[in-house]
Amino acid sequence: MNARVPMRIVNALTVDVEDYFQVSAFESHVDRGDWDTMPRRVESNIDAILELFAAHGARATFFTLGWVAERHPAMVRRIVAAGHELASHGFAHGRAHDQQPEEFLDDIRRAKSLLEDLSGHEVRGYRAPSFSVGPRNPWAFDCIAKAGYRYSSSVYPIRHDHYGAPESPRFPYETRPGLMELPVSTVRVMNTNLPAGGGGYFRLLPYAVSRWSVSRINKVDRRSAMFYFHPWEIDHEQPRMNGIPVKTRFRHYVNLNRTRARLARLLKDFHWDRADAVFLDGARP
């Protein structure tokens, strides 16, 4: 056992499987119609991630975009064959709050059935693009339940300029009958929720901050953490997009060359498993 973590609390490791040109922050700069003309890098990045996880004996949940799964079915099967959980990131990466309920429901149903056809397993988890579910669109939870998912991980209870629901619960709760919400982790400091679950903060801030945060969730809150990252975050050679405003560009490209080593430290310093095994009772396959 790792000496830094006295109790064996297992944390949830998750990956949002999408390519560098599909991120919500680039949405107004990249035409969806051009996606098929862009060089794709997601499959080689996922292979590197699968190797990294295997080297550390870590299992994870892969919230996979339907658009990507359709073009990379062999990659989806490799994820499943390695013992990881295949979950859904919707089909076309539209934010929930930008859509009508019917359109949103169609998108998340389409992704679920495609991923189930490819994997031969029930897909229980869903994560909304850009954590776009919260108090302003409660109907989205009704749709997620209606589509047959068992859990969602679509709320980041922080204050952020593009997303966030700072008043939402910090730890898993039943949001609809039979549907759990598993929020991305935060640490509570001076009555404020600070991000502790990955994303740009993991690259921007020193690794020690992430280690302190996960430790605090395990030791002080005595809960499992929920951590996430994207395959493009380990890829410092990805093509640079043109015409991106300075702040967005900084957030996307900062410290890409350091992420892989940081992830290796995170995998070594804590215990990790799939979200279903960590949070859903009796779900350990």
Ligand SMILES: [Zn+2]
């Ligand atoms: Zn996404």
